[in-house]
Amino acid sequence: MQAFTYRNQILHAEDVSVEDLAETYGTPLYIYSRRKFLQQLKGLQQAFAAVDPLICYSVKANSNLSVIKTFSEGGAGVDIVSGGELFRARRAGVDASKIVFAGVGKTSAEIEAALREKIRFFTVESEGETERIAQCAVRLGTVGRIAFRVNPDVDPQTHRYISTGKQENKFGMDPARVREAFKRAVAMPGVEPVGLHMHIGSQILNPDPFVEAIRKVTPLCRELRDKYDSFKTLDIGGGLGIGYEPDDQPLEPTALAERLVPLLQELDLQIVMEPGRYLAGEGGILVTRVQYVKDSYHKKFIVVDAAMNDLLRPSFYQAYHPIAAVRETEKTVLGDVVGPICESGDFLAQDRTLPNVPANELLAVHCAGAYGFTMSSNYNSRPRAAEILVDRNQARVIREREKLDDLIRGEIMED
Ligand SMILES: Cc1ncc(COP(=O)(O)O)c(C=O)c1O
Known part of the structure; x- marks a missing residue:
C-alpha cells in the first residue's frame, strides 16, 4: 500500500x-498514515512468523502517544531509552511485559521507575549498570531482568553516526566481557540475566551485517543457553533501512527473514526485534x-x-x-x-x-x-x-x- x-x-x-x-x-x-504504519508492522510479523518474535517498536523513531498506541494495538511491544519514553509508553497503554529498556546511561531514577513498572528486561551495557540495577532492585525488594548488550564488532555499512556495533562505538560489551558479566550476574541478588541483546546500527539496507552479527554471537548464545536455565532470549535490535534515495533498495523483511530465520531457529530462543525507522519512516x-x-x-x-x-x-x-x-x-x-x-x-x-x-x-x-x-x-x-x-x-x-x-x-x- x-x-x-x-x-x-x-x-x-x-x-x-x-x-x-x-x-x-x-x-x-x-x-x-495509520494504515501504512500497521502494514509495515504486519509485513515484519509475517516475514518472521517462523520464530514468533516479540516486535518492540523503537519509540525514539516517533514517540507520539497515538503512534505508540497504533503499534501497540497492532501487537507490538516497545523499545525505550529513557524514563520519558517509559512514561509515554505506559500512557499509551503498552503492557509493561512488552517493554525493553536500552541505553548506555540509565540513571537510578530511570531504573527504579522501570523496576516499579516490572518491564520485560533492561538491556545492559556495562558491569557498572548491572550493579546499579541490582542495587536499585534490592532496595525496592524486586528483581530486574537483564539482557547483556553484545558489541559484535560488525560494520553495518551505514552513516557513522548511526553505526552502533563496531569496536569504536560506545555501545555494548565485547563477547568475552559479556560471558564474565553474565556469570557474575547469575550469582548477584536483584538481577536475573535472561539473555543477550545487540543493535548494530540504523538504516541498514543489506542483510549481510545482520547475518554476520548473529553468526558472531551464536557460539556465546549456545554456551550461555547450555549453562544457565535463565538464558532464554536473544534481542537482535532494529536497524532495517528504508528507501530514502532513488537508488536505495529497501531491505525487504522477507529477504532479511530468509537469511536470519534459519540462524535464529537453530538457537531456539525467544527472539525480540526493535525496529523503529522501518515501521514509522515511510x-x-x-x-x-x-x-x-x-x-x-x-x-x-x-x-x-x-x-x-x-x-x-x-x-x-x-x-x-x-x-x-x-x-x-x-x-x-x-x-x-x-x-x-x-x-x-x-x-x-x-x-x-x-x-x-x-x-x-x-x-x-x-x-x-x-x-x-x-x-x-x-x-x-x-x-x-x-x-x-x-x-x-x-x-x-x-x-x-x-x-x-x-x-x-x-x-x-x-x-
Ligand atoms: C538499541 C536500539 N534499538 C533499536 C533502535 C531502532 O533503530 P532503527 O530505527 O534503525 O530500527 C535503535 C536506534 O538507535 C537503538 O539504539
Missing part, C-alpha cells in the same frame, strides 16, 4: 487531501509551504517554512529525503530547499532536481515518519509543528501546533 498518492494531481494521505490538511492546520505539518511526510524562490550566484534557493529544527536529518547526517510538490507538476529546477534558520546547514535538500514551484505552493518531504518530529527542537524560537494521523478518510490532530507561550513555559524572568 502507498500511503501518499496523487488523486486529481493533488497529493493525498490515504483518502485525505494534503492540501486541505495544510489549509486547515497550517504548515509545517507532519502527516502520518508512513510520514512533512508538509511545508514555499515562502520565497530566490536566485543567487549560480543556483536557486526554494525558501520554505520548515527548517532544520523541524527535520534535522538532512543537516545532521546529510540525509536525503525525497521532496515532491503537493500539487503535481512535471516542471523541475536545480537548487536547494532551505529553511529560515540562521545557519548555512539549514537545508532539506541540496543541489537537487526539485519540483519547480512558486511561492505559496506546498512541498511534501517524504519518509519523515521516523526521526522527524522526535528530533525537532525550538531552535530560533520556532514553535514545533502539529502532527496529524490519517486513517482512510479521517484525519485527527495527534499533537497541536505549539504556541508562542509554549516557547517560554518554565522560564523565569529575573526581577
Whole structure:
C-alpha cells in the first residue's frame, strides 16, 4: 500500500487531501498514515512468523502517544531509552511485559521507575549498570531482568553516526566481557540475566551485517543457553533501512527473514526485534509551504517554512529525503530547499532536481515518519509543528501546533 498518492494531481494521505490538511492546520505539518504504519508492522510479523518474535517498536523513531498506541494495538511491544519514553509508553497503554529498556546511561531514577513498572528486561551495557540495577532492585525488594548488550564488532555499512556495533562505538560489551558479566550476574541478588541483546546500527539496507552479527554471537548464545536455565532470549535490535534515495533498495523483511530465520531457529530462543525507522519512516511526510524562490550566484534557493529544527536529518547526517510538490507538476529546477534558520546547514535538500514551484505552493518531504518530529527542537524560537494521523478518510490532530507561550513555559524572568 502507498500511503501518499496523487488523486486529481493533488497529493493525498490515504483518502485525505494534503492540501486541505495544510489549509486547515497550517504548515509545517507532519502527516502520518495509520494504515501504512500497521502494514509495515504486519509485513515484519509475517516475514518472521517462523520464530514468533516479540516486535518492540523503537519509540525514539516517533514517540507520539497515538503512534505508540497504533503499534501497540497492532501487537507490538516497545523499545525505550529513557524514563520519558517509559512514561509515554505506559500512557499509551503498552503492557509493561512488552517493554525493553536500552541505553548506555540509565540513571537510578530511570531504573527504579522501570523496576516499579516490572518491564520485560533492561538491556545492559556495562558491569557498572548491572550493579546499579541490582542495587536499585534490592532496595525496592524486586528483581530486574537483564539482557547483556553484545558489541559484535560488525560494520553495518551505514552513516557513522548511526553505526552502533563496531569496536569504536560506545555501545555494548565485547563477547568475552559479556560471558564474565553474565556469570557474575547469575550469582548477584536483584538481577536475573535472561539473555543477550545487540543493535548494530540504523538504516541498514543489506542483510549481510545482520547475518554476520548473529553468526558472531551464536557460539556465546549456545554456551550461555547450555549453562544457565535463565538464558532464554536473544534481542537482535532494529536497524532495517528504508528507501530514502532513488537508488536505495529497501531491505525487504522477507529477504532479511530468509537469511536470519534459519540462524535464529537453530538457537531456539525467544527472539525480540526493535525496529523503529522501518515501521514509522515511510508512513510520514512533512508538509511545508514555499515562502520565497530566490536566485543567487549560480543556483536557486526554494525558501520554505520548515527548517532544520523541524527535520534535522538532512543537516545532521546529510540525509536525503525525497521532496515532491503537493500539487503535481512535471516542471523541475536545480537548487536547494532551505529553511529560515540562521545557519548555512539549514537545508532539506541540496543541489537537487526539485519540483519547480512558486511561492505559496506546498512541498511534501517524504519518509519523515521516523526521526522527524522526535528530533525537532525550538531552535530560533520556532514553535514545533502539529502532527496529524490519517486513517482512510479521517484525519485527527495527534499533537497541536505549539504556541508562542509554549516557547517560554518554565522560564523565569529575573526581577
Ligand atoms: C538499541 C536500539 N534499538 C533499536 C533502535 C531502532 O533503530 P532503527 O530505527 O534503525 O530500527 C535503535 C536506534 O538507535 C537503538 O539504539
